[in-house]
Each structure stands twice: as C-alpha cells, then as structure tokens.
Amino acid sequence: MTISEKKQPPANKQDLYRLFARIAAAMANPHRLELLDLLAQGARTVEELARESNLSIANASQHLQRLKRARLVIDERQGFYIRYRIADPLVTHLWLEIRAVASQQLTEVSVTLDAYRAQRHEFKRVSVEDLRTRLEKGTAVLLDVRPSAEYAASHLPSALSIPLEELDRRLSELPHSRTVVAYCRGPYCVLADQAAEKLQRKGFRVARLEEGVHEWQQAGYSLASAREA
Amino acid sequence: MTISEKKQPPANKQDLYRLFARIAAAMANPHRLELLDLLAQGARTVEELARESNLSIANASQHLQRLKRARLVIDERQGFYIRYRIADPLVTHLWLEIRAVASQQLTEVSVTLDAYRAQRHEFKRVSVEDLRTRLEKGTAVLLDVRPSAEYAASHLPSALSIPLEELDRRLSELPHSRTVVAYCRGPYCVLADQAAEKLQRKGFRVARLEEGVHEWQQAGYSLASAREA
DNA sequence: TTAGTATTCAAGAGAATTCTTGAATACTTT
DNA sequence: AAAGTATTCAAGAATTCTCTTGAATACTAA
Structure with missing residues (x-):
C-alpha cells in the first residue's frame, strides 16, 4: 500500500517464484512422476519408458520433453534411441522428498498404500x-x-x-x-x-x-x- | 503388451502417483510458493499474507485453501483472524529442495538472480x-x-x-x-x-x-x- | 540413395487452473 | 440481538494442461 514498494522495485521477485514454480509444475503430474521414478532407477529410452508406464509413445515423449524443459532430465542420442536420464541427484532427492511429505501428510497415502x-x-x-x-x-x-x-x-x-x-x-x-x-x-x-x-x-x-x-x-x-x- | 499385466493388476499404482502429484501441483504456482515462503518464516493471517504477496484477499484465500487441501498448511481460528501455518517441517524442507534444484539446474536462476x-x-x-x-x-x-x-x-x-x-x-x-x-x-x-x-x-x-x-x-x-x- | 527406425511435432477437443467480482458465512464486539 | 470484522464461496472468462491422431523429423543400415 505504501509508495516504498515502487521506490525500490524488488526487481522481479515474482520471476524468481515463477522459476521455482516451473520445477514444481514439471512434477505436478502423475505420469511425469512415474517417469521420474523409473528414471531414478536408471536411464531409459522413450520406448521403454512408454511401455513401463503404459503411455503412448507420443504422450510419453511429450511428458519427457516437459521434464527436459524444466531441466529435471537430460536426453542423449544413442544410435537409434534417445536415452533419458535424471539430470542431477538433487532431482531424485526432490522426488523422494515429495514422497516423504505425501506419506506423512496425506493419511490417504497410507490408506491407498494399505489397499x-x-x-x-x-x-x-x-x-x-x-x-x-x-x-x-x-x-x-x-x-x-x-x-x-x-x-x-x-x-x-x-x-x-x-x-x-x-x-x-x-x-x-x-x-x-x-x-x-x-x-x-x-x-x-x-x-x-x-x-x-x-x-x-x-x-x-x-x-x-x-x-x-x-x-x-x-x-x-x-x-x-x-x-x- | 503381454497379458501378465492384467493377471496381477498392480492395484492402483496410478493412484499413488496421483497422490504424489497433488503435492507437487499444490506447489506449482508462483503465488503459492511465495505464500509458503512467507509461512516458512512464521504463521500469518490471510490478510497479512495477501498484503505481503500483493494478492487480493479472495485470491490469497483460494490459494491458501489449495495448500490446505494438499495438507501443506494448517489453518486455525484465532479470534477475528484465521492464522495459517506450515503443516510440518518436512514441507519447508521440500520448499528448500525445490529452490535448490532450481538454483542448480536452471542457469536462468543465476541470471535472474544476478539481474x-x-x-x-x-x-x-x-x-x-x-x-x-x-x-x-x-x-x-x-x-x-x-x-x-x-x-x-x-x-x-x-x-x-x-x-x-x-x-x-x-x-x-x-x-x-x-x-x-x-x-x-x-x-x-x-x-x-x-x-x-x-x-x-x-x-x-x-x-x-x-x-x-x-x-x-x-x-x-x-x-x-x-x-x- | 533408399528404406526403416525411434522420436518429435502440430492441431484440436475436453478438462483443469487462475483471477475477478459480488455475495455469503462465521465469528466478535457492543 | 445488531453491527462489524475477516474469510470463504460461487460463477464465469481467459488461459493452460493433457491426450489423441496423423504427419514430419532425424537418424541408421543396406
């Protein structure tokens, strides 16, 4: 409400949060989490990932590209195939952290897990x-x-x-x-x-x-x- | 492709990922991350949060409720006000983790941060x-x-x-x-x-x-x- | 070059998200 | 009770997300 906000514009604080939100948004989808989960166990090709997660190739590819845009995964051409892998151990860590929060916070998790x-x-x-x-x-x-x-x-x-x-x-x-x-x-x-x-x-x-x-x-x-x- | 997938239906593995994705989805928004960031420093009322993050009251309220539904925050009536706070230290930890990944992965972050x-x-x-x-x-x-x-x-x-x-x-x-x-x-x-x-x-x-x-x-x-x- | 492979692109329909606005709710205080 | 407060609800428009389909791309192998 005061003028002081404009006087020293905190630059683009909002941009920073937007940047952080991109990471979260990239993980905010069940399929992409499953892909990350699979990749956390080892690198895989698009085809393998699609098969293991029951996605169409095109759909898996699109999800993978979204993860790639957020720099959570890296792709690498290997002959016929393109092999995706987790970009950094920190990403795996973040995924484990999400699971930890879910397990602790959402009682539904234990229910679902029990079922x-x-x-x-x-x-x-x-x-x-x-x-x-x-x-x-x-x-x-x-x-x-x-x-x-x-x-x-x-x-x-x-x-x-x-x-x-x-x-x-x-x-x-x-x-x-x-x-x-x-x-x-x-x-x-x-x-x-x-x-x-x-x-x-x-x-x-x-x-x-x-x-x-x-x-x-x-x-x-x-x-x-x-x-x- | 094989029949063995149906034979032993992996229950609702998809449900689990959906559950995890909810956590990520709750954080997949710049404003909500800002709210979490503020809350990580201490509990606040809706009005305070709205003011500090430049959101309308109604909008802040809606974002807070989304965080609440994901059990990332807890609300508590205190006289006139409703005070929100982080549901668990794990949530703060998760938020720090997102920031860590962002800082390391997205070179843009350092650029933006530098700017x-x-x-x-x-x-x-x-x-x-x-x-x-x-x-x-x-x-x-x-x-x-x-x-x-x-x-x-x-x-x-x-x-x-x-x-x-x-x-x-x-x-x-x-x-x-x-x-x-x-x-x-x-x-x-x-x-x-x-x-x-x-x-x-x-x-x-x-x-x-x-x-x-x-x-x-x-x-x-x-x-x-x-x-x- | 040609055929064949894995992957990506492009477009579109349906669903979910987000913000705004104005009203409704749940309290407190008098 | 009545008035006043902080917060939430409800509805709708603009945007973004997601999946499908069929074609295009970028490679390899012959």
Whole structure:
C-alpha cells in the first residue's frame, strides 16, 4: 500500500517464484512422476519408458520433453534411441522428498498404500540398520529383484541380482540356511513383494526391505554399480 | 503388451502417483510458493499474507485453501483472524529442495538472480561456518532484519533483532568496532541487502549471510525462539 | 540413395487452473 | 440481538494442461 514498494522495485521477485514454480509444475503430474521414478532407477529410452508406464509413445515423449524443459532430465542420442536420464541427484532427492511429505501428510497415502498391499501378502520387514547387522553376521542374503539394467546402474553392496522374471529358474542360487531379504525400487514398488511371495511358497525364509537404492543412499550408505559387482 | 499385466493388476499404482502429484501441483504456482515462503518464516493471517504477496484477499484465500487441501498448511481460528501455518517441517524442507534444484539446474536462476542483485550493492558474503568462528572470536555481531514477528518465531542464536524499518532510528545499538553480519529470510530475500546498504553508508563494516533460519537449521545448527532471547 | 527406425511435432477437443467480482458465512464486539 | 470484522464461496472468462491422431523429423543400415 505504501509508495516504498515502487521506490525500490524488488526487481522481479515474482520471476524468481515463477522459476521455482516451473520445477514444481514439471512434477505436478502423475505420469511425469512415474517417469521420474523409473528414471531414478536408471536411464531409459522413450520406448521403454512408454511401455513401463503404459503411455503412448507420443504422450510419453511429450511428458519427457516437459521434464527436459524444466531441466529435471537430460536426453542423449544413442544410435537409434534417445536415452533419458535424471539430470542431477538433487532431482531424485526432490522426488523422494515429495514422497516423504505425501506419506506423512496425506493419511490417504497410507490408506491407498494399505489397499495396495492388502491383495498381497505381508512379509517381515527389515530396516536398513537391521539389514546391515544381519549381513555382517551372515544370517541373511540380500536379493535385488529389479530388472538387471537397474541393478547395473546401481545397487546395494553385496546384493545378488535375480530379476523377478528369472527368479523361478534361478532358485538354486539362493540358500535355505539364511533369510533372503528382497528389495526393489522402494516402499511403493511391488517387485520385492512378488518375489518374496514366490520364495515363501518355495519354502525360503524371506523378508522385505522397504527401502530402495536411493533411500539407502540417503541414509548415508554407499552404493555399488555394475563394474564392482 | 503381454497379458501378465492384467493377471496381477498392480492395484492402483496410478493412484499413488496421483497422490504424489497433488503435492507437487499444490506447489506449482508462483503465488503459492511465495505464500509458503512467507509461512516458512512464521504463521500469518490471510490478510497479512495477501498484503505481503500483493494478492487480493479472495485470491490469497483460494490459494491458501489449495495448500490446505494438499495438507501443506494448517489453518486455525484465532479470534477475528484465521492464522495459517506450515503443516510440518518436512514441507519447508521440500520448499528448500525445490529452490535448490532450481538454483542448480536452471542457469536462468543465476541470471535472474544476478539481474535481481545487479541493482543493489554486493556485500561481502559470509558462510555459515565463517559466521560461527567470527561469533566465537567476537569479531562480529549478528543482525536479524526481518519483521519482529518472524524473529519471534525463530532466529539464529545470539542474533540481535532490528527490523529493517526500525534500522534508521536504532543504529546506536550496533557497534562500529565489529563487523555487522545481516541476514533475513534466505538467499533470495532482499531485506538483508537493503539493511547492509544502509549500514555501509553510515560507516559500519557490514557483511551479508546468504542463509536464513531454515538453511541454518538444515546445516545442522539449532535455532532460538522468542522466549530464550 | 533408399528404406526403416525411434522420436518429435502440430492441431484440436475436453478438462483443469487462475483471477475477478459480488455475495455469503462465521465469528466478535457492543 | 445488531453491527462489524475477516474469510470463504460461487460463477464465469481467459488461459493452460493433457491426450489423441496423423504427419514430419532425424537418424541408421543396406
């Protein structure tokens, strides 16, 4: 109301907020979040992303370009394909943060999540700390059931990779003497649950780690990638 | 494309992403981000928020309700007024994260920020660590130039409160023997710069701390609130 | 060059967002 | 109760978002 506002025009404070809002706007769509979620597990081509998220190619492409305009992802030509990937670890971090807020604030999340889980078996849960002590003591083996490309991109140290689709024919690689702790992309991913169910039916002792590689990393632990494993 | 997708319907994975997207959508607007930014400094009434962000009352109210529906803020009746505040520290954290991503990803931000700063003087910058050693050695005094309500809500330990508007008539409270380090709401806030400019003209040795209370807290340091000071 | 691939572009219909305006609501104070 | 306050509601116009469709582009392989 006073004149002092004009006297020293705070430049374009509004522009700054507009800029920040662009980031949020780029993430303000379920499909784009799913794409980010997938990309957080590893780079992918447009076709792969479209298939995994049940979008038409053209639609996936458009969403990806929106993410790209907001600099949340980067694209790179590789022969026939264009491969998209997360532009910066900060972006993954931001996505985890959104999930964290949602999980805590919206009680609906736990409801939806429960509904989401109700159809499935519930398995013993293992915390990150728990897992570490078990691994040290040698009372557990860690199993990564994500597609092998994601395992290659990054995984928990000492994790064995058996993608869910290969699990049936690779059961012999797992011990009955120890608990098999399965993990996948994170708390909202079903791959590990499906794996655990299979293993339980086959008589294995199983548990599920809620966390995925990013949550693990955020807890301050290091990751391994293809070469080292 | 395969039938296996239907066989084990991943429940409503889409619902989860929709839920997460709501959080992002609530933040996907410059005005709402400004409101959040203000609220991050302390609770306020609708009228105050409208005034400080140059929105009509009705418009501010609508934006606030959108934030409320997403559970990012909470409202509370207090006599005549309805006071809004951040629902949870996680929300502030998320807001800082968006800013961080924006600052790093969008080169435009630094451009805009530079333009934003160009009209003003640039002052010696002090890092959080730097500040701590200076305060320990007693070679600096710390000055909070935000409105007193925000200071009361929370401030850096040992900070003296002189709101920008009162600065001119309270200069005698500041020492010439030490550097005056001014801070306000954070890196994009101009209050501290304006204060520093005034002080410099009056012959004080000044510096500016980029960080605000939230950045300080996120760096792992504790804050003080009205009572203790 | 030609054929073939993955991806993007362009246009348009339907839905959601945003701001404004004027009235309605929910309180407090007298 | 009556008057006055801060806030919200409701409706409508302008804008933006989203998905679909079919064509265009930018590469690779032969």
